[in-house]
Amino acid sequence: xxxxxxxxxxxxxxxxxxxxxxxxxxxxxxxxxxxxxxxxxxxxxxxxxxxxxxxxxxxxxxxxxxxxxxxxxxxxxxxxxxxxxxxxxxxxxxxxxxxxxxxxxxxxxxxxxxxxxxxxxxxxxxxxxxxxxxxxxxxxxxxxxxxxxxxxxxxxxxxxxxxxxxxxxxxxxxxxxxxxxxxxxxxxxxxxxxxxxxxxxxxxxxxxxxxxxxxxxxxxxxxxxxxxxxxxxxxxxxxxxxxxxxxxxxxx
Amino acid sequence: xxxxxxxxxxxxxxxxxxxxxxxxxxxxxxxxxxxxxxxxxxxxxxxxxxxxxxxxxxxxxxxxxxxxxxxxxxxxxxxxxxxxxxxxxxxxxxxxxxxxxxxxxxxxxxxxxxxxxxxxxxxxxxxxxxxxxxxxxxxxxxxxxxxxxxxxxxxxxxxxxxxxxxxxxxxxxxxxxxxxxxxxxxxxxxxxxxxxxxxxxxxxxxxxxxxxxxxxxxxxxxxxxxxxxxxxxxxxxxxxxxxxxxxxxxxx
Numbered sequence: 001x002x003x004x005x006x007x008x009x010x011x012x013x014x015x016x017x018x019x020x021x022x023x024x025x026x027x028x029x030x031x032x033x034x035x036x037x038x039x040x041x042x043x044x045x046x047x048x049x050x051x052x053x054x055x056x057x058x059x060x061x062x063x064x065x066x067x068x069x070x071x072x073x074x075x076x077x078x079x080x081x082x083x084x085x086x087x088x089x090x091x092x093x094x095x096x097x098x099x100x101x102x103x104x105x106x107x108x109x110x111x112x113x114x115x116x117x118x119x120x121x122x123x124x125x126x127x128x129x130x131x132x133x134x135x136x137x138x139x140x141x142x143x144x145x146x147x148x149x150x151x152x153x154x155x156x157x158x159x160x161x162x163x164x165x166x167x168x169x170x171x172x173x174x175x176x177x178x179x180x181x182x183x184x185x186x187x188x189x190x191x192x193x194x195x196x197x198x199x200x201x202x203x204x205x206x207x208x209x210x211x212x213x214x215x216x217x218x219x220x221x222x223x224x225x226x227x228x229x230x231x232x233x234x235x236x237x238x239x240x241x242x243x244x245x246x247x248x249x250x251x252x
Numbered sequence: 253x254x255x256x257x258x259x260x261x262x263x264x265x266x267x268x269x270x271x272x273x274x275x276x277x278x279x280x281x282x283x284x285x286x287x288x289x290x291x292x293x294x295x296x297x298x299x300x301x302x303x304x305x306x307x308x309x310x311x312x313x314x315x316x317x318x319x320x321x322x323x324x325x326x327x328x329x330x331x332x333x334x335x336x337x338x339x340x341x342x343x344x345x346x347x348x349x350x351x352x353x354x355x356x357x358x359x360x361x362x363x364x365x366x367x368x369x370x371x372x373x374x375x376x377x378x379x380x381x382x383x384x385x386x387x388x389x390x391x392x393x394x395x396x397x398x399x400x401x402x403x404x405x406x407x408x409x410x411x412x413x414x415x416x417x418x419x420x421x422x423x424x425x426x427x428x429x430x431x432x433x434x435x436x437x438x439x440x441x442x443x444x445x446x447x448x449x450x451x452x453x454x455x456x457x458x459x460x461x462x463x464x465x466x467x468x469x470x471x472x473x474x475x476x477x478x479x480x481x482x483x484x485x486x487x488x489x490x491x492x493x494x495x496x497x498x499x500x501x502x503x504x
Binding site: 005008011049051052053054075078176187188190191192193194195196197198199200201202212213217218238239240241243244245246247248250251 | 257261262290304305306326329330339435441442443444445446447448449450451452453454464465467490491492493494495496497498499500501502503
């Protein structure tokens with residue numbers, strides 16, 4: 001173990017044991033220099049290890065703080081944004097979309113900023129929707145807030161020919177007991193989810209207000225009808241510090 | 253956009269367009285200073301942004317390189333490590349476990365280092381297995397290699413009373429048509445998967461040889477029998493630069 005690793009190890013233990021708590025400032029460099037008996041450079045190298053691990057964040061100026069985690073939200077992807085199961089859960093309700101309902105049921109306040117546009121979709125979305133090179137899609141781009149803090153970016157893409165002239169073209173929440181696809185007469189019978197883990201782009205970090213060293217999951221759900229025709233591709237960016245992804249599957 | 257962001261933007265575009273390719277060294281600081289007309293400090297700040305995004309990695313000494321991604325491996329978690337579906341897939345085969353079979357079917361060479369021990373499991377595992385505070389579990393800890401490169405850490409925990417005296421206590425691949433649980437007479441009928449996204453611990457980074465700014469998914473699968481009794485808890489650490497997680501679910 002190098003001296004820097006030794007310092008990181010000690011601070012990590014203090015965080016784990018609760019002696020250093022979320023939001024608390026780290027001791028100053030001078031204080032740690034006298035405490036550990038190491039040079040300023042070594043202290044900095046040790047703190048940098050914790051910043052890279054995401055346990056410590058750099059504040060304005062010289063301050064370093066123990067990361068304050070967001071209240072974590074668990075999204076159950078086997079029921080969320082899935083036609084049939086959700087149909088039962090919200091039977092008879094009309095307000096809000098599936099995501100908003102799930103958040104509200106948990107006692108939190110959901111809010112979405114929605115913009116709708118007709119776009120040439122990104123290549124990986126075009127491929128999943130089976131569109132030709134110049135094929136157009138209707139994009140519903142949402143920034144999802146919980147209790148006024150940004151939690152996720154969720155962009156849904158629909159082949160233009162499937163949703164043209166429907167309420168999905170309007171920039172507002174679409175509410176329907178069977179989900180947005182059912183609301184325009186489309187029946188999703190299967191979905192394929194792909195999850196990648198990566199660092200955020202600069203733009204994502206800005207939109208979601210991410211501290212340094214905060215990775216994201218990129219969750220791509222492609223929904224199909226009974227004839228294996230792709231109906232929708234939804235790309236959700238989920239910051240790791242405020243989400244847990246859940247699947248519940250019966251193997252019968 | 254600051255000057256540093258401008259440099260990062262330009263280099264990002266060069267990576268995207270393929271002018272800078274994986275493994276290639278970035279131009280030297282002096283070269284970029286004359287190219288952009290900015291100070292060494294500004295050039296460094298720009299490059300640091302790309303290191304934080306994981307697009308650039310620092311080599312030995314001063315060198316900075318475009319990240320070389322591992323050949324990505326897609327793990328379908330709806331069939332992998334799941335009793336019933338896999339039973340069909342490997343009917344009549346006996347060699348290797350489910351993961352190894354899946355990798356070999358794809359034309360790659362799987363290898364696992366397995367250690368078996370009786371442990372007090374970590375708190376979140378103990379909770380999922382419904383064990384008392386002093387309850388013991390059999391831990392099968394694996395480092396999984398593909399083509400001799402480390403790809404994942406997979407630790408399975410079984411309540412000791414369920415597997416004591418069975419082949420699961422031996423530190424080798426357990427092969428069985430219906431999966432490891434079936435091999436000891438246990439039938440998994442449901443599983444719950446939880447996925448978190450975070451930076452790796454120092455130990456994980458060392459075991460998996462992770463470059464800086466490489467986040468991981470922590471995938472926790474808890475398997476239950478028909479009476480909702482927990483049979484197994486498997487914690488898999490999947491580095492984002494070499495994995496995609498896949499789920500295929502029918503909503504019927």
